[in-house]
Amino acid sequence: MATVVELITYPVKGCAGTSVDSTHLTPAGLAHDRSFMVVSVDGVYRTQRRDPRLALVRPTVSADGSRLTLASAEPEPEGGHGALHLDVTTSAPRRDVDLFGTAYQGIDQGDEAAAWLTDFLGTPSRLVRVPPEHDRKTDGLTPGTSGYADSSAVHLLSRASLTHLHTRLAERGAPPLAMDRFRPNIVIDSLPEGCQGEDRAADWAAEPHAEDRIRRATIGASELGYTKLAVRCAVTLVDQEAGARGGPEPLRTLADYRRFSAGGVVFGAKFAVVRPGKLSVGDEVAVEEWGEAER
Numbered sequence: 001m002a003t004v005v006e007l008i009t010y011p012v013k014g015c016a017g018t019s020v021d022s023t024h025l026t027p028a029g030l031a032h033d034r035s036f037m038v039v040s041v042d043g044v045y046r047t048q049r050r051d052p053r054l055a056l057v058r059p060t061v062s063a064d065g066s067r068l069t070l071a072s073a074e075p076e077p078e079g080g081h082g083a084l085h086l087d088v089t090t091s092a093p094r095r096d097v098d099l100f101g102t103a104y105q106g107i108d109q110g111d112e113a114a115a116w117l118t119d120f121l122g123t124p125s126r127l128v129r130v131p132p133e134h135d136r137k138t139d140g141l142t143p144g145t146s147g148y149a150d151s152s153a154v155h156l157l158s159r160a161s162l163t164h165l166h167t168r169l170a171e172r173g174a175p176p177l178a179m180d181r182f183r184p185n186i187v188i189d190s191l192p193e194g195c196q197g198e199d200r201a202a203d204w205a206a207e208p209h210a211e212d213r214i215r216r217a218t219i220g221a222s223e224l225g226y227t228k229l230a231v232r233c234a235v236t237l238v239d240q241e242a243g244a245r246g247g248p249e250p251l252r253t254l255a256d257y258r259r260f261s262a263g264g265v266v267f268g269a270k271f272a273v274v275r276p277g278k279l280s281v282g283d284e285v286a287v288e289e290w291g292e293a294e295r
Helices: 053-056 111-121 158-173 196-200 251-257
Strands: 001-007 018-020 022-026 034-037 058-063 067-072 084-087 095-100 103-106 124-131 154-158 186-189 214-219 224-232 267-275 277-280 284-288
Touching: 001 022, 001 277, 018 058, 034 095, 034 224, 053 058, 053 111, 058 095, 058 224, 067 111, 095 267, 154 158, 154 224, 158 186, 158 267, 214 267, 224 277
Parallel strands: 154 186
Antiparallel strands: 001 018, 001 186, 022 277, 034 124, 058 067, 067 084, 095 103, 103 124, 154 267, 214 224, 214 284, 224 267
């Protein structure tokens, strides 16, 4: 009773996403999702929490992952950053990197990428790639893995949840926010408005935050298992088009009705990949198992 309306992969952690019509869901998430990460010269991850200009970096990666392009969302005369085309290396020496205090390995992508990012962000930076031997175990209800994502491999969010947030924002005179503030991988929507009767009554995706109760779902040829709710952070305050913080929303309003007992506010749900497979916009989301929403 729900369909996929958007698929977004984020090749470089913290940078802009790329919408695709179809892709392969790997054990670590959508193909190439968070395969790369910008780090300090000491190997500590960079994030929009501290470096909001990351949102203005538009990365694209070739289907086989061998070529990466970094482009600026700013007009070149203003930003002065032409696109950088890189041959991705998986054979360079590994280096230690830090992601939320946990040590991992990364493959440095060279001085040219480092110079481009350092100039664009205004702070010394390097670019690393997940090594082929990366063997990360993610937490949550369903075991899984991911690249350099914050936690689980897939972030799923419904349009109904965003529409409800817009209603709450309007009540306090705040404007609506774009879906990209929340950086989902899979966006789902409900049945078309023309559907009536029993079909419409059974349309669970029209209910805000129904994704919180999904425990197992098949989409296309793939299967997802619930891990946990998505706890939101200061990245949601960043205007993804401007690459700058845009005020207290949505965290201020989410704090009114989406406080999580374990701390913070939640919006959307995280999933592990139980069965890889092809994903396409228009695929039906079939919920195989429901649970109670965490509080």
